Amino acid sequence: MSRTPMTPDQLRDADRARIIHPYLPGSVTERVVMTGGSGCRLTDVDGRKYLDATGGLWLAQIGHGREEVARAAYEQMAKLEYFTSFWEFSNDRAIELATKLTAIAPEGLGHVYFTSGGSEGNEAAIKMARYYHHRRGDANRTWILARDKAYHGIGYGGGSATGFPVYHEGFAPMMPHVSHLTPPWPYRSELYHGQDPTDFLIAELEQRIAEIGPGNIAAMIGEPIMGVGGMLVPPADYWPRVREVLDRHGILLILDEVVTAYGRVGKWFAAQHFGVTPDIIVTAKGITSGYIPLGALLVGDHVAEQLLADFGFPMGYTYNGHPVAAAVALENLDIIEREGLLARATETGALLHRELQAQLGDLPVVGEIRSVGMMLAVELVADRATREPLPMLQPLLPDVIRRETGVIVRDCAHSLVLSPALIMTEGEAKEAVAAMRQVLERVQPNGELRD
Numbered sequence: 001m002s003r004t005p006m007t008p009d010q011l012r013d014a015d016r017a018r019i020i021h022p023y024l025p026g027s028v029t030e031r032v033v034m035t036g037g038s039g040c041r042l043t044d045v046d047g048r049k050y051l052d053a054t055g056g057l058w059l060a061q062i063g064h065g066r067e068e069v070a071r072a073a074y075e076q077m078a079k080l081e082y083f084t085s086f087w088e089f090s091n092d093r094a095i096e097l098a099t100k101l102t103a104i105a106p107e108g109l110g111h112v113y114f115t116s117g118g119s120e121g122n123e124a125a126i127k128m129a130r131y132y133h134h135r136r137g138d139a140n141r142t143w144i145l146a147r148d149k150a151y152h153g154i155g156y157g158g159g160s161a162t163g164f165p166v167y168h169e170g171f172a173p174m175m176p177h178v179s180h181l182t183p184p185w186p187y188r189s190e191l192y193h194g195q196d197p198t199d200f201l202i203a204e205l206e207q208r209i210a211e212i213g214p215g216n217i218a219a220m221i222g223e224p225i226m227g228v229g230g231m232l233v234p235p236a237d238y239w240p241r242v243r244e245v246l247d248r249h250g251i252l253l254i255l256d257e258v259v260t261a262y263g264r265v266g267k268w269f270a271a272q273h274f275g276v277t278p279d280i281i282v283t284a285k286g287i288t289s290g291y292i293p294l295g296a297l298l299v300g301d302h303v304a305e306q307l308l309a310d311f312g313f314p315m316g317y318t319y320n321g322h323p324v325a326a327a328v329a330l331e332n333l334d335i336i337e338r339e340g341l342l343a344r345a346t347e348t349g350a351l352l353h354r355e356l357q358a359q360l361g362d363l364p365v366v367g368e369i370r371s372v373g374m375m376l377a378v379e380l381v382a383d384r385a386t387r388e389p390l391p392m393l394q395p396l397l398p399d400v401i402r403r404e405t406g407v408i409v410r411d412c413a414h415s416l417v418l419s420p421a422l423i424m425t426e427g428e429a430k431e432a433v434a435a436m437r438q439v440l441e442r443v444q445p446n447g448e449l450r451d
């Protein structure tokens, strides 16, 4: 049966009538219907071009439209499109991918558990942490430590660990036994009452552990750099000192690297950037650059030993170890390696940072510019002296920037954030920053935009 192509207007009408988009109220009628992508460029159904400075939702490591990835998927589909990885069943691509992942992972993370995305990954990690202790006869260790402004996806466990009330309201009650700590956000020095941020945060962590009781805590979960929180970069000593405290109390460390893994920060994993070895790393997004849904947990050998005991780990997703997703991931990781994208992320990230500083650093609404590799944020303030957050008015600044310039950026917690493909060129980096300047130089301290 052949399908008649829909016109642009029919597509927009059908979208408005049929699709429930995440975070989009029905009152918003605008639709941007993408139909093509190549490198950092996107094309919509009307033929308008965009510069994708966010890599979709913070992935697209290798850029859009890579034919070699499409070929890898085609070849795998033609050979074996799917079979389960439950029980003793496996497939050659999933095995090759697990071998590759453990080769690039920090020492000691020698096992892999596959998922289809980040939220599933965090559910699995939280369950693994609890199950690890349960298997060792420590069944009271159920509590999960997280941080305010964390984002760990939308599952029950990960969603509860997420540290924004807006993700909890209306879904209550959330998972019990989750406790939120202060986030590392040095620019907001008021959070630390005049103390060194890490000293404050470590003292708070010790105190919280004492209150809950170390024998009741399974794990702490955290994004190495908090993405949705506004690309919050912790002080260099934060993660090593957190690790030391957790080790002392037998608490596992789960790093949610759904955004930071696979070159985003210039290393395979942000754990390697911060010099810390967690017990579990949760990854997704950049593992396939978004070409197909996939996630993978890198699991410490000591944790895996408990999961593999007796009858094994009693949870699995239908698409665990999906052969087509694994084939795509292998090709994606090969491209990252072949094209030197880890080094390129560091270089282009530094260029973007310099450019942001040069073009935006003098604007009264720009409070702080921060970055690691290709994760960058411009925190917006009403007043640079008081650091009062800039009011976020409609239309939102990313919408204005997109409509005026075709450059796609995103706002997160009073920051404009960039996370482009690691292949972004110097010209594209400059174009993205110039677009931000064009709009930000007209923003008033009350959030309004001058014509």
Ligand SMILES: Cc1ncc(COP(=O)(O)O)c(C=O)c1O
Pocket (backbone or CB within 6 Å): 057, 116, 117, 118, 119, 120, 122, 151, 152, 153, 154, 223, 227, 228, 256, 257, 258, 259, 284, 285
């Ligand atoms: C740090 C982090 N964890 C988990 C998730 C959820 O991943 P997914 O949307 O693939 O379920 C995200 C998504 O942005 C994320 O940023």
